[in-house]
Amino acid sequence: MIELTSKQRKELEKAAHDLQPVVIVGGAGVTEGVIKMVDSSLSAHELIKIKFNEYKDEKVELTNKLCEETDATLVRLIGNVAILFREKEDEEE
Known part of the structure; x- marks a missing residue:
């Protein structure tokens, strides 16, 4: 997990603005x-x-668990949507 500066965080938020959620946490958690x-x-x-x-009351804990398990960084938690970032390992592209 990397630490983001406020400037990096703001840039990632802008980039994520038009993205649709790719993962939805439902009844199974x-x-x-x-x-x-x-x-x-x-x-x-x-x-x-x-x-x-679902699990809206526990979204902070669940998001932290997801970040730990996937080595991702939480960019922002807005409402019931979490924005996660993880740099690609190979920088070929």
């Missing part, structure tokens, strides 16, 4: 499947949104 989906989405996109349809 944060399962192994959700963690794998977040991990693969971060590998493909670097910056993703996660929407909490």
Whole structure:
């Protein structure tokens, strides 16, 4: 997990503005499947949104768990949507 400066955080928020949530946390909560989906989405996109349809009261704890499990950084938690960022390992592109 990397530490973001306020300037980096603001730039990532701008970049995420038009993104649609790629992972939705529903009635089953944060399962192994959700963690794998977040991990693969971060590998493909670097910056993703996660929407909490359920467990809204626990979204901070669940988001922190997702960040720890996937080595991602929380950019911002706005309403019931979390924005996560993880740099790609290979910088070939």
